[in-house]
Amino acid sequence: MSEATVFRLPDLGEGLTEAEILEWKVKVGDTVTVDQSIVEVETAKAAVDVPVPLAGTVAELYAEAGAVVEVGAPLVAITAGDAAAERYREEERAGSGNVLVGYGTRESRRSRRRVARPDSTRTAPPADMPARGEVPRVISPVVRRLALDNGIDVGALAPSGPGGVVLRRDVETAIAARTGEPQDRDGVVRVPLKGARRTAAERLSRSRREIPDATTWVDVDATRLVKLRTDIQRSGAQVGMLALFARICLAGLRRHPELNASVDVERQEIVRVPEVHLGFAAQTDRGLVVPVVRDAHAMTLAELAAALRERTDAAREGRLAPADLTGGTFTLNNYGVFGVDGSTPIINHPEAAMLGVGRIVEKPWAHKGKVRLRKVTQLSFTFDHRVCDGGVAGGFLRFVADCVERPEVLVTNL
Secondary structure (H helix, E strand, C coil): CCCCCEEEECCCCCCCCCEEEEEEECCCCCCCCCCCEEEECCCCEEEEECCCCCCCEEEEECCCCCEEEEEECEEEEEEECHHHHHHHHHHHHHCCCCCCCCCCCCCCCCHHHHHHHCCCCCCCCCCCCCCCCCCCECCHHHHHHHHHHCCCCCHHCCCCCCCCCHHHHHHHHHHHHCCCEECCCCCCECCCHHHHHHHHHHHHHHHHHHHHHHEEEEECCHHHHHHHHHHHHHHHCCCCCCHHHHHHHHHHHHCCHCCCCCCCCCCCEEEEEECCCECCEEEEEEEEEEEECCHHHHHHHHHHHHHHHHHHHHHHHCCCCHHCCCCEEEEECCCHCCCCCCCCCCCCEEEEEEEEECCCCEEEEEEEEEEEEEEEEEEEEEEEECCCCCHHHHHHHHHHHHHCCCHHHHHCCC
């Protein structure tokens, strides 16, 4: 056996630079296999199982549950066979220094090897296909889980993404073909619109038909909010960014209660309610769902964080009852977990508003008279123009932005 090989926290494509350790699924001395899930981590919203890229024995765990780990920081040490350890180190050198097998990096390992070892007698594969003998890359943890849960071998798929990346549609096509869903002669799969997907389609279509929505947005410096989250977690509390943004939304709705409302079309009335039943967008293997945390306005930050975690786990495991997905009065959508900056989402009918949060990334930012690298995010606010005008919407969004940039504003409004 060789010396222990260090496996580092990979870039999960979430747009953030760190993750919280939720639960270790192994301990020192355990034997692990390639692609075995060893730890569950949480970013701004998504909880992700991280698989290990080599087989061997767990020699050391570098962080305890509840700790916040930076991308690229040591995660676990594995004592593996000499050949396996050297192969992993070779892949790591060829990639970004932080490669998780099956996720890959922006520039594929095969392209570097092809440059390093030119062979004029061979014909290189197309740029969008993996080289012979190599497994197609799966960057998204959601796609990886979808394939695993449905018994799909990603190595047997023809990737349709750039650089030979297997996309969700590739896995879904394989699932449809295996389950015998209708398929045209040209390979087009026709999937019936039913179940949760049909319900979501009907609700979104009704929202677009009935609600005259508008969107406003602002870029904000979230550096101090990220630090606050880290300080809270170091104190032992499991509070993520989603919980902090949820708490900020609740404070904003207290200042602007007219946004916690809906429109009764038949009676031509705006219906405002005192309770805030907070919905939040959650991506699952079954698609996008919006679990609801009832009476969120009456919860402490710790209680709210726990409720969000419970609802997220239930959504991912398919344990949500229909009542858990209805009755919301306001929705929070953290689309930053998909690595995007902005969005103009469709309001969750019959609600009147939705706050969107983009990825948090380091950008040059004017701070105290100098240009510095700060953690910046974009906030977008979509609202029903029948319920309020731009002044109210802008006031709510500006308050939210102030709380993100200066968390003491949030404290004084709790």
